[in-house]
Amino acid sequence: MTDTAILEIVELSDGEIVLRSAEGEGEPLLRIRFSEEAAELLQQSRFEVAQEMIDHAITRSKLWQEDSEEPVLPSTVH
Template structure:
């Protein structure tokens, strides 16, 4: 059995929040860019909002398993 990957959530200088393998400088696994307008509304909570979005993707769905069922797919659909 392989060791689990160690991931980190990092806020970049431009405000983008990324998920990447720990200590990696390569391409991020996931990135969240919050518009300037939304950032103004969030004030100092930009990182916390992005972190919660990433947490939801990892823990509340099967996104990383690739086994997402139809009910879970429709929950995240925006109409």
């Protein structure tokens, strides 16, 4: 048995995009909801943008790094 979590990115029926356990149990780990204006601007790219946001958060977060000594630079979202 392994301690590796299998996660999935899913778009819900209400348009919200979530990161959750592949088993679908419990609360999502992350929720992304675009405003109506942003959703209109992004149109079909909305899911891809959410995937990139999640990927960036995971790769820049200490939560998913294994004992890395490399510092994570703070970032600002505008």
